[in-house]
Amino acid sequence: MMNIKQSIIETARNAGMDMCKIAGIDRFATAQSGMHPTDVLPGCKSVIVIGVRLLDGIVQANFRAFENGRGDLKGLYGTYGYSTLPNFELTYACYAVAQFIERNTGEAATPCSTGPMTNGAQISIRHAAVAAGLGEFGWMSIVLTPEFGPRNRFGVILTTAELEPDPMYDGKKLCNPESCGICTNACPTKALSKYGEKEARVVEMGGKRYEYCHIDMIKCSMALMALTKELGGREDLLSTDDPTPKEFFEAQKKARTDDVGLQHVASWHCGRCLSYCPVGNWGAKFKATGLSKGV
Numbered sequence: 001m002m003n004i005k006q007s008i009i010e011t012a013r014n015a016g017m018d019m020c021k022i023a024g025i026d027r028f029a030t031a032q033s034g035m036h037p038t039d040v041l042p043g044c045k046s047v048i049v050i051g052v053r054l055l056d057g058i059v060q061a062n063f064r065a066f067e068n069g070r071g072d073l074k075g076l077y078g079t080y081g082y083s084t085l086p087n088f089e090l091t092y093a094c095y096a097v098a099q100f101i102e103r104n105t106g107e108a109a110t111p112c113s114t115g116p117m118t119n120g121a122q123i124s125i126r127h128a129a130v131a132a133g134l135g136e137f138g139w140m141s142i143v144l145t146p147e148f149g150p151r152n153r154f155g156v157i158l159t160t161a162e163l164e165p166d167p168m169y170d171g172k173k174l175c176n177p178e179s180c181g182i183c184t185n186a187c188p189t190k191a192l193s194k195y196g197e198k199e200a201r202v203v204e205m206g207g208k209r210y211e212y213c214h215i216d217m218i219k220c221s222m223a224l225m226a227l228t229k230e231l232g233g234r235e236d237l238l239s240t241d242d243p244t245p246k247e248f249f250e251a252q253k254k255a256r257t258d259d260v261g262l263q264h265v266a267s268w269h270c271g272r273c274l275s276y277c278p279v280g281n282w283g284a285k286f287k288a289t290g291l292s293k294g295v
């Protein structure tokens with residue numbers, strides 16, 4: 001008889017994924033109303049999380065922008081690391097896994113949206129990745145895996161099929177914000193609180209407790225959308241480092257979108273926290289090879 005879990009993992013791998021693990025529905029007990037998997041798929045019993053690594057050759061394009069003034073190369077990260085390729089590849093892979101489940105089990109499977117351009121956020125993908133045992137929250141608020149640190153992207157498939165869940169990640173602690181602080185220092189807009197500065201965000205899941213920073217999404221988005229020259233933009237659309245939501249949205253509306261590619265919003269894609277995080281063999285991949293001098 002077909003081992004359905006193994007076949008799901010193979011389907012994900014054949015669709016270009018590096019990771020595939022499964023969370024049981026009990027892990028989502030603390031999810032907010034409206035974003036619980038059963039709010040999206042009534043009767044959902046398992047949450048499958050797939051993941052793809054970012055190319056080192058694309059992360060290094062960020063270093064060329066941050067360290068060598070090659071802002072023109074940010075489009076490589078945009079295409080292959082941020083908005084375009086990983087999201088489309090994840091979308092296709094989620095679809096392949098969902099089709100496989102429905103064709104072979106008769107159970108319902110709902111692939112979720114993966115990010116920019118793919119219509120919304122039905123559930124919190126980062127919480128799902130931790131729930132499936134792929135890794136832990138890093139201080140920067142996104143998920144670190146032992147192999148790739150934060151340099152990965154995830155997709156989620158909800159299903160009514162009852163599949164064998166994976167244990168929570170129980171390996172070496174990956175993030176040590178007390179002694180590291182690289183993500184906080186790397187952020188060009190100071191969007192990520194310093195360890196100990198503000199009360200950390202706490203998530204309790206699967207018998208474990210995680211802490212991550214307080215992230216100012218307006219400041220993160222300012223960098224992401226290159227709203228000043230210092231942040232890689234062509235014009236200073238903001239006159240303050242600390243805009244109100246109104247000032248931010250007005251600046252965003254003024255941003256030019258004639259050469260932004262498929263995403264249709266101005267975007268410099270930042271990714272500085274994710275690029276410099278030491279977890280996932282950063283030293284060997286980028287420092288020892290001369291691809292980055294560090295933050």
Ligand code: B12
Pocket residue numbers: 027028029030031032035082113114115116120121122123124125126127128129131140141142143144150151152153154155192203205215217220221224269270271272273274
């Ligand atoms: C919109 C979005 C953004 C916006 C955020 C705007 C905003 N105001 O939220 C912006 C553009 C700023 C952004 C930035 C980035 N993003 Co983004 N983003 C998303 C997206 C599409 C939706 C996030 C969201 O709004 N979720 C809805 C809210 C309500 O959920 P949440 O914030 O995750 O978590 C809340 C609840 O879930 C709840 N909660 C509490 N406890 C529990 C317990 C359980 C069990 C559950 C389920 C929930 C839960 O509390 C949380 C706080 O309110 C997700 C994909 C997704 N669907 O999750 C990617 C995603 C989070 N982003 C991702 C990435 C990579 C980035 C960037 C690094 C991109 C870059 N610049 O290179 C930066 C991250 C910077 C940082 N340090 O965090 C990845 C993270 C991958 C990873 N390794 O974990 C994701 C998962 C996309 C993907 N497909 O992989 N992002």
